[in-house]
Amino acid sequence: MNPISERGDRRPGPWLRYGAAAAAVAATAVTGATATDPDSAWYASLCKPSWQPPPWAFGVVWTPLYASIAYAAGRALGRARSPRQRAGIVRDLAADLALNAAWTRLFFGRRDPQAALAEIALLNLGNALLIRRIARTDRTAAGVLAPYAAWCVFATALNASIVRLNR
Incomplete structure (x- = not known):
């Protein structure tokens, strides 16, 4: 049963909102994973900071972060009070996931x-707007998204360090 808000609009059921959020996040993860190649000769040739995590750590970190994005989006969509509010969440989530990928x-x-x-700077802005x-x-x-935003800030510092070290 879908709850009806004060304005009479139907909210999407939990299977739909969590399922749609999970599908969007999974598509983002697959898109990113298919482009990532930490074993390439090009990547191996880059100078990297001493504080860079090992390649396996990124999958360990991203898995729960992606799950948290899907959970936060599904939860927020269920608590949105109007179709306009839901549309704003969907729009900002889509933009954020596109920047992520x-x-x-x-x-x-x-x-x-x-x-x-330059792109990850936009992702950080997208994260702030989404949150x-x-x-x-x-x-x-919104609080569930904080570790995702923090990891992206860390990734920005790592990216900036790689740029600096490889000039």
Whole structure:
């Protein structure tokens, strides 16, 4: 049964909202994973900072981060009070996930750490906007996104260090 809000609109059921969020996040993860090649000769030739995690750590970190994005989006969509509010969440989530997937395409696919650095700055902005929008609906869901945003800031510092070390 779908709850009806004060304005009479039907909210999507949990299977739909969590399923759609999970599908969007999974598509982002697959898009990123297919572009990532930490074993390539190009990547091995790059100078990297001493504090860079080993390649296996990225999958260990990204798996729960992607799950948290799907959970936060599904939860926020369920708590949105109007179709307009839901549409804003969907729009900001889609933009954020597109930016997320684009980074790996730029860094590994095009082998352009400098372009990836500019792009990840936009991703950080997208994260802030997504968290802000979701916080208007559900502070808990917004808080769930904090580790994702923090990891992206870390990734930005790592990307910036790689750019600096390889000039």
